[in-house]
Amino acid sequence: MKYFTTTNASILQSSILHLGNTNANFTLMQYSGEICVYYIDRDPKIAAFVDSNKERAKELSLQYGGAVYASLDDALKNETFDAVTVATPSGLHGEAVIKAASYGKHSIVEKPIDVSIDAAKNMIRECRKNNVYLSCILQHRFDSSTRIVRQMMNDGLLGQLIFIHASLNINRPREYYKNSEWRGTFELDGGGVLMNQAIHYVDLLYHLGGEVEDVFSIQANLSHDYLAVEDVVSATLRFRNGAIGTLNATTSAPTKIGSRMEIVCENGYCVIEDHQLVRLSLYDTEKNPIKTSLSNHNVEEPSSHHLQFQDFFTSILNRREPLVTGEEGMVSLHLVHHIYSSAHTNQMVSLKENCI
Template sequence: MAERRYGFAIVGGGVIAPIHARAIQALPNAELRAIVDVVPEVAEHRAAEFGVEAYTELEPVLARPDIDVVCIATPSGLHATLGMQAARAGKHVIVEKPIDVTLEAADQLIATCRQTGVKLTVISQRRWDPGVQELKRALEAGALGDVFLADVVMKWYRSAAYYESAAWRGTWELDGGGALMNQGVHFVDLLLWLVGPVERVYATCATVAHTIPVEDLAVAHLRFRNGAVGVIEATTAAYPGFDERLEVTGTRGTVRVEKGALTLWGVPDSPRQVAEQARPSAAADPGSLSSEGHRQQIADFLEAIEQDREPAVTPEQARAALELILAVYASARHGEPVTLPLPVGAR
């Protein structure tokens, strides 16, 4: 019996669309068949680039029986609305990070996908970085002992031209925030996945190098539910852009991951060589991202459909990352610690 081939459509022809397209085209059981963008020139350009059909409206794509999965790669504040539209048409949904920009929207999207019986995942492709995978295995095996400290440092750079390239960038309404929501969300997800839920956050946010209403610098102190503490530093103002670092310390040692590769394995009881190959960094250029992580996550998603199981990145996990970012913003806004979970609608 031949393997089923899943038809894909990408909604949104911006900078991330080629990453999705290359990932889909690299899978033997997936085929990109349509691109949707409200700007006709963008839709036509991307359709020619990918060798697929162009659309400026989503409805005719959702009516196609040969479209099984819809990738939402639009401004973040439109993710839930478009995702729900796809789900109600019976299409499985892959949403670029973040899941949306409010908990209300995230909850509506999750509920709609559950009610219609379609699968939903949110892109968090850094989980498939080799160094992150090795760290996850070490934590699950107890190699680091009891974790008490976890840090993320993301000193990236985005130019003024980046924020000016699209009207939605750097806005509360459609971007949902700045450096932490758009770029740092990847590493927020990794901290939650590796160390566990956060119960308290105390944060400072600022706009130091750009003329935008949202932050280009966020620093947060975290208290995890398991008693560990942590720090997030995320900025898009660190010219010319530097590689991100994730570090986890336990009672038996420390492991550091940079650019997705292990760069420190300080675990004396479980020695190993550090010789990983780093992936391309997006520290200064979002277009330089490799599509490999997306490919692996989409492959897992199609397997989840086949096996009728939860995808590796569940929608609830994506909601948790959004909730933590919103807690950071609330703490910075009010100048005081914030306890999680947040009430829906909290600001």
């Protein structure tokens, strides 16, 4: 089947990248619901598109510039560039990243980092060995709401974390899976709603709550009987700091209801809806309310994808680690695997060992 050999990536020219313009306007483009190519309006710019469907790549090239290749091997042998963005089916991420690393190229890869723990470990090891950077797209870490709440937690303004909840209620119709045959397969998608959509919220639970001690979960397929993967999942997490977390996610909602996070702390309460901070309540040590305003917190700024790509290219220019490293991308994958393990065994699963 054709999707087994698809290699969708955009490649950045080093001659442009090293001009050092880190304020470039990064734009996310999704093509036919399957290929995901990130391009930049100004420096740095795209050097090439790589896709097994050469006609699709030609359309992109005509619109945004850049050469066209049917394989990453050909691009690596014939183009001069510094970095690739990898948006192949999730189970093929490792293959592209490891190949790029062997040529000394940096990589930023769509979530999840891969569907396999072993593949993710190999990606990280090969990038380290070849002295190149690896980043995984977990753009909601860059949301202003996430950054504000995390900073308040780190500054001690909210006090001890008590409870954190994340929910995602969306709809994925049959057409979504028909248009990309690899979606909803264990081999290339790694699972259903948990691995593909809710992994962002698994990451935010870790990012805000800290390391997880153990998990218990249940899952089901209630409205996608043509798939072997789950379309609803519920998980309870116990963090190593003693706090409790929960995750509920489904692709079986009647429409896109959206996402919601609640963070309950000793001295404060925050609500994030669809990545906007909609409630912030603070209390003093006597539990008296402290006057707060959201007007200073929900500010217009570039998209979170923009901010993550800006960080990635800045890290290359300044020779420093990106804020979301391959290791950070692997944490969410590790958690997802343990949530699946709990659902499959109907038992609480302990995360005793560090995933790296």
